[in-house]
Amino acid sequence: MIKTILIDDEPLARQIVRYYLSEYPDYEVVAECSDGFEGLKAIAQHKPDLIFLDVQMPKISGFEMLELIEEKPAIIFTTAFDEYALKAFEVNAVDYLLKPIEKSRFNEALKKIAVKINEEQKNLTGFTEHTPFLHLQNNRIVVKNDGVIKIIPGHEIHYLEADDDQVKVNTAEGNYYKNKTMTYFEQTLDPNKFIRIHRSYIINLEQITKMELKEKDNYVVLLKSNIWLPVSKTGYQKLKTALGI
Secondary structure (H helix, E strand, O other): OEEEEEEOOOHHHHHHHHHHHOOOOOEEEEEEEOOHHHHHHHHHHHOOOEEEEOOOOOOOOHHHHHHOOOOOOEEEEEEOOHHHHHHHHHOOOOEEEEOOOOHHHHHHHHHHHHHHHOOOHHHOOOOOOOOOOOHHHHOEEEEEEOOEEEEEEHHHEEEEEEEOOEEEEEEOOEEEEEOOOHHHHHHHOOOOOEEEEEOOEEEEHHHEEEEEEEEOOEEEEEEOOOOEEEEOHHHHHHHHHHHOO
């Protein structure tokens, strides 16, 4: 049996997928979820082979939910918006079904599942360093700390710092860690709000209070949290452009 979970905030959408699946005896729907948090719990509990996943949902999006899953099942996206298709395939989705889902397209998607299910989970990788993200993700960071999921809005982020193989996200409440790289955040955070000022630092422009020349060609910035951070030559040019200096 192919254990399947339906994750969609629209009951009718889940009902349609469940109805289509009823014609396939090898598929067992083990859970239905109305948001990403429920989806995470269900995936941890049932360890499904396949999930049908909506993109735009309350609390966290489908893409953000996937970012929090270490071993990803096969994924078929179901959404009313075709602009997410490229991003869906860049996270190795098996297929991308537009609502209202046509039966013929649904059948085509299931034909692709057999091959995908046989692949090792290690090949079902998620986001790459070069995956372009939606503006929805660009304005916040989702972290998991001691089993608790926290959504950090962009305006609460003071700066990000490279910390060995992780990135430290500094906020007024404290530090949080993500198993990502600085390049990942440089490419996914809103460039109008976040600037990489140094190979080890990305700052929230709203947090800057002043910039000073420390010594020849070496600048530093002072944040509202009273923290000084170094600015590289490249970072200085970026800051000048961003601040209109």
